[in-house]
Amino acid sequence: MLCPHCHTNVPTDATVCPHCSAYLGTPTSHPAHEFIFCEGCGARLSPKARTCPKCGRPAPGILSAEASASDLAAGKTASFPKLTDEVLKNRSSKPSAAEVLDVSLDPEKTNVLKIPVEESAGSKRHTDEDPYHRRKRPYGKVAAALVTLALVGGCAYMVVADPLGVMPGFYAEVQRQAAEMFPSREGMTPATGDAATDGADAAEETVELTDDTVLSGEAAYDRLLELYNQIGDFQDPLSDVIDDYNGGFLLSNLERRREASSSAYALRDQVQALRDELDAVRLEQDSPYAEDLEHLKQLATWMYNRVDVLCQSWDISLSYPDGERLSQYQSEISKPLREALDASGRNENLTLFEENFNSWRPRER
Numbered sequence: 382m383l384c385p386h387c388h389t390n391v392p393t394d395a396t397v398c399p400h401c402s403a404y405l406g407t408p409t410s411h412p413a414h415e416f417i418f419c420e421g422c423g424a425r426l427s428p429k430a431r432t433c434p435k436c437g438r439p440a441p442g443i444l445s446a447e448a449s450a451s452d453l454a455a456g457k458t459a460s461f462p463k464l465t466d467e468v469l470k471n472r473s474s475k476p477s478a479a480e481v482l483d484v485s486l487d488p489e490k491t492n493v494l495k496i497p498v499e500e501s502a503g504s505k506r507h508t509d510e511d512p513y514h515r516r517k518r519p520y521g522k523v524a525a526a527l528v529t530l531a532l533v534g535g536c537a538y539m540v541v542a543d544p545l546g547v548m549p550g551f552y553a554e555v556q557r558q559a560a561e562m563f564p565s566r567e568g569m570t571p572a573t574g575d576a577a578t579d580g581a582d583a584a585e586e587t588v589e590l591t592d593d594t595v596l597s598g599e600a601a602y603d604r605l606l607e608l609y610n611q612i613g614d615f616q617d618p619l620s621d622v623i624d625d626y627n628g629g630f631l632l633s634n635l636e637r638r639r640e641a642s643s644s645a646y647a648l649r650d651q652v653q654a655l656r657d658e659l660d661a662v663r664l665e666q667d668s669p670y671a672e673d674l675e676h677l678k679q680l681a682t683w684m685y686n687r688v689d690v691l692c693q694s695w696d697i698s699l700s701y702p703d704g705e706r707l708s709q710y711q712s713e714i715s716k717p718l719r720e721a722l723d724a725s726g727r728n729e730n731l732t733l734f735e736e737n738f739n740s741w742r743p744r745e746r
Contacts, residue, residue, distance in 0.1 A: 690718060697717070
C-alpha cells in the first residue's frame with residue numbers, strides 16, 4: 382500500500398512507515414476510501430454516496446454485488462424515466478432553442494417594458510410621463526421663495542413706513558455715536574428741529590460779520606468752532622489728493638498728470654481761503670478765546686503745508702514734457718516730500734497736526 386504522508390510503497394501489514402515514520406494504524410483497520418466521480422457529470426462524490434447530487438445518476442459501483450441487496454431493499458438506487466412514444470411526441474411539439482432565440486431577440490425592439498395606462502373616470506395619466514421616474518413638484522422651493530420675499534418685504538416696510546415710530550430715535554443714536562467716534566466731522570450732518578434753527582441763526586450772524594466786527598462771548602466761540610470743524614473737514618479731501626498723486630505723478634501723458642494734480646491745487650486754495658478767514662477774525666481785548674484763535678491758525682498752517690508739499694512735487698512733475706519717461710526722475714520729483722520728513726520718517730506737519738488737533742478744539746468759556 383501507499384503511505385498517505387510520503388506516498389511511498391510500504392508493506393500491507395506495516396503499522397509505521399519505514400521512510401517517514403508516520404503511524405499507519407493497525408493492520409486490521411479498514412483501508413481509507415478515496416473519492417469517486419460521477420460517470421455522468423463528473424462531480425466528485427463521497428464513497429458513501431449512492432446518487433450524484435447534481436444529475437441524479439447512480440454512483441459508480443452502487444449496484445455492486447455487495448451493496449445491491451441493501452440498496453434495492455432501501456429504495457436508494459436512482460432510475461431514469463423511460464422514453465415512451467407519448468413523451469417523445471410532447472417533446473417534439475415544443476419549439477427548439479434556435480426558434481425561441483430567433484423570435485424573442487428582435488434587434489428593432491427595445492427592452493423597456495410598457496405599463497398599461499389605467500384610465501378611470503376621475504383621473505387620467507399623461508401618456509408622455511415617465512412611469513419609472515416621477516416628476517418632482519417644486520413645492521418646497523416655491524414655499525421657501527415666498528417666505529423669503531415676505532421677510533424682505535416686511536423688513537423694508539418696517540424701515541420705510543416705521544409703524545412703531547422707532548426709526549427717528551435710531552437715526553439720532555447713530556448720529557450721536559458717529560459724533561463721538563469722529564469729532565473732526567462734527568457739523569457735516571444737517572441738524573433737525575431746534576438745532577436746525579440755531580444753525581440758521583448762526584449762519585445769518587456769520588453772513589453779517591465783516592472784517593471790522595469784533596467778536597466776544599458766545600459769538601466768538603461759535604465762530605471759532607465753525608472754523609475748527611472746517612479744518613477737520615479737509616482730512617477726507619486730502620486723502621483723495623494723496624491717492625491722485627500716487628497714481629499720476631509718474632505718468633508720461635502730460636494731460637493726465639494735469640488732471641490728477643488739479644485736486645491738490647484746488648485743496649491748497651481752499652485751505653488758504655480758510656487761513657484768510659482766520660486772519661480776519663477780530664476778538665475783543667483780553668478775550669478768553671485769543672489762545673484758541675492762535676491754535677486754529679497753527680492747525681490751518683500745518684494743513685496748508687501738508688497740501689503745499691504735494692503741490693511742489695506736482696510742479697516738478699508737470700515741468701517735464703509730454704511723453705517723457707518720468708520714472709528716471711522720480712528722485713527729483715519726490716525731493717520736496719523727503720525734505721518735509723522728520724527724524725522718524727513721517728511728515729513733520731502731519732505729526733504735529735495729529736498730536737494737537739483734538740486737544741485744541743475750542744471750548745466755551
